[in-house]
Amino acid sequence: MSALILSLETSSPICSVALHRAGELVGQSELRLEKSHSSHVSVLTNQLLENTGHSLRDLAAVAVSDGPGSYTGLRIGAAAAKGLCFALDIPLLAVSTLQALAVQVAATTAQPECYLFCPMLDARRMEVYTALYMHTAETVLAPTPLILDEHSFAEQLAHHQLLCFGSGASKFQPLVEASSQVQFLTGVQPSAIAVGVLAHEAYQRQEFRDVAYYEPFYLKEVYTTTPKPRV
Structure with missing residues (x-):
């Protein structure tokens, strides 16, 4: 049976997940809620698998939108993808946003x-x-x-x-x-469907990422500040 790949897109305010088999779309789900990724990406994944008659054990790989994009969103997507790949012992793929x-x-x-x-x-x-x-x-x-x-x-x-x-x-x-x-063009937002198309090609080329050390492609350094102590 052809490889079943789960794709995650969390680089924008839209949280999107998709399943592809041999590059063909099996199912897709998304949620358009601000700052919802951390609490909903796993829920969307589980619901999508259930609705399409699959389980996590059916996955051959997990793909994630690599960036650039929202720092927090990319971190959430990377953590979710790495967690699944580690737990299931399957390859990790990263696709340019x-x-x-x-x-x-x-x-x-x-x-x-x-x-x-x-x-x-x-x-x-x-x-x-x-x-x-x-x-x-x-x-x-x-x-x-x-x-x-x-x-x-x-x-x-x-x-x-x-x-x-x-x-x-x-x-x-x-x-x-x-x-x-x-x-x-207006109204174009990142989608896990397109991530899955490119992920299939990367899977065929065996362009797998190191699950332990993978970091999203932020494109620019992320600057953080330390709050000033209260007087």
């Missing part, structure tokens, strides 16, 4: 070969986490933090049409209003 977003949009885009796909995740002020992909998911520009201005992607826009989407895309739109080379 930005690449999964690009695959998700390319799958529903007419004539996707005409575009470079540009996922953008909101960071601070005018900064986004972004990358560029072809419709085949091949990387054109590796994930990077980028402070947007009117010259962003000028080299690519000279030769390609860009399709921009994700939580940070609205920052870029006013800067390129005059360009016919850029189009925008």
Whole structure:
């Protein structure tokens, strides 16, 4: 029987889980509640397995959205995935959040070969986490933090049409209003379904992560502060 892979997507406010067998979707569930990941990712997983007639023992691997994205969300997803892999003694897979977003949009885009796909995740002020992909998911520009201005992607826009989407895309739109080379999609959120598609390919290539030492790809250092002592 083909490998059954559970995928977790917790990089955004949406908590999403999906099951794939041989790259084909078996079932998916998501919850759109802020700060719900830690208490609901296990519940969603168990419900999805039950609803599709499976158990944890049927899993061949667990995949997790690797980042970038919400620091807390990525930590929760990584902890849940690592816990399952350790307990079940199965491989861990990690899939780029930005690449999964690009695959998700390319799958529903007419004539996707005409575009470079540009996922953008909101960071601070005018900064986004972004990358560029072809419709085949091949990387054109590796994930990077980028402070947007009117010259962003000028080299690519000279030769390609860009399709921009994700939580940070609205920052870029006013800067390129005059360009016919850029189009925008709204309402695109990360989904475990796209993570599962890429996870199947990674599983076939045996691109497994070390369960003990895996850390999400935050892209930038996470800064923490120590509260000042009360006087």
